[in-house]
Amino acid sequence: MNSLNPHPFMCDIHDLATLAEEVRVGDVRAVSRLISLLENHPGAREALRFLNTTLRKMMVIGVTGYPGAGKSTIVDRLVSFYRRQGVKVGVLAVDISSPVTGGALLGDRIRMSEHAMDFGVYIRSMATRGHHGGLARATGDAALVLEAAGYEVVLIETIGVGQNEIDIVNLAHTVVAVVAPGLGDEVQAMKAGLLEVAHVVVVNKGDLTGANHALRDLREWCPKVLRTVAMTGEGIQELAAAIAEHQRSRGVRHVEKARNR
Ligand SMILES: Nc1nc2c(ncn2[C@@H]2O[C@H](COP(=O)(O)OP(=O)(O)OP(=O)(O)O)[C@@H](O)[C@H]2O)c(=O)[nH]1
Ligand SMILES: [Mg+2]
Missing domain, CATH: 3.40.50.300 (P-loop containing nucleotide triphosphate hydrolases)
Structure with a gap:
């Protein structure tokens, strides 16, 4: 489970950091959640900072x-x-x-x-x-x-x-x-x-x-x-x-x- 605030317009930085951490351990639900947030809320792009990815390993x-x-x-x-x-x-x-x-x-x-x-x-x-x-x-x-x-x-x-x-x-x-x-x-x-x-x-x-x-x-x-x-x-x-x-x-x-x- 992740702790992201369910309110649609809240992209709390701590929640994003938590979600990013869940992504990094391969949690599929966190992956889906974060992609949805990225599609809908520009503010969610802050989460990308925590991911530390560049598309060079893939x-x-x-x-x-x-x-x-x-x-x-x-x-x-x-x-x-x-x-x-x-x-x-x-x-x-x-x-x-x-x-x-x-x-x-x-x-x-x-x-x-x-x-x-x-x-x-x-x-x-x-x-x-x-x-x-x-x-x-x-x-x-x-x-x-x-x-x-x-x-x-x-x-x-x-x-x-x-x-x-x-x-x-x-x-x-x-x-x-x-x-x-x-x-x-x-x-x-x-x-x-x-x-x-x-x-x-x-x-x-x-x-x-x-x-x-x-x-x-x-x-x-x-x-x-x-x-x-x-x-x-x-x-x-x-x-x-x-x-x-x-x-x-x-x-x-x-x-x-x-x-x-
Ligand atoms: N005869 C033949 N039919 C094929 C082949 N590959 C795919 N098809 C058929 O062509 C149709 C379209 O295939 P899709 O893979 O859905 O094509 P697509 O380019 O993804 O189609 P869109 O997403 O609608 O643009 C399907 O009915 C497939 O079964 C093939 O090698 N030979
Ligand atoms: Mg297709």
Whole structure:
């Protein structure tokens, strides 16, 4: 239990210090409580001072791309991959799913999966609050909280359109852009924006017609393009290796365990 004052507008410094201490010993309820406070009360950012985290000990991976491309399915597979290494993983789902594609909200998808009962996985949906910049701040703060609580990898799912793609680039150490065959015009549009900032590009739904064409096309634009079939897990290990390679290349000091896998 923590002693935070239940009054919604009180962020007493002693309560914040206590809450931060609970976060640092890995108390999941304290993690949730503090992230909620950070989302709603700017004053709660004082708690970050007690956490003493910088995101340098953690891998921050952005998974972004057009609605329905398979971001959540990929994130779910990556969570499995990192859990098999014994790494604690946080997942922040920044945007709600598009009603058009029928893709499940990430949290829902993972909650239905094997990770639901896994205490080494923390899953959270982040609300956009309808203004630029605020999303990145709250998501960055949440990542800091997770790092303080001992999570070694955080996966952030966002829909890569508009301002979000800029936000994610500023926050994530490695940005993975997910496309799927058949998106056509959307892929063309992405070339002008997201693909230019992505470190790893994934053509997911590699089982569908058009995947090879998309791969050839994208390889003219991007240095690192991989094919995955997230539904079956094909290509996920290679994706994890490409992420680790990128982290190494930029000298991120994340845990040795999550590296080289
Ligand atoms: N054929 C095929 N379908 C896939 C694959 N990966 C995911 N899907 C399906 O594509 C749909 C969308 O997958 P999601 O993982 O929800 O995609 P998303 O990008 O997270 O979607 P939004 O959050 O709505 O933007 C689901 O029905 C998945 O089962 C794949 O490799 N092949
Ligand atoms: Mg999704």
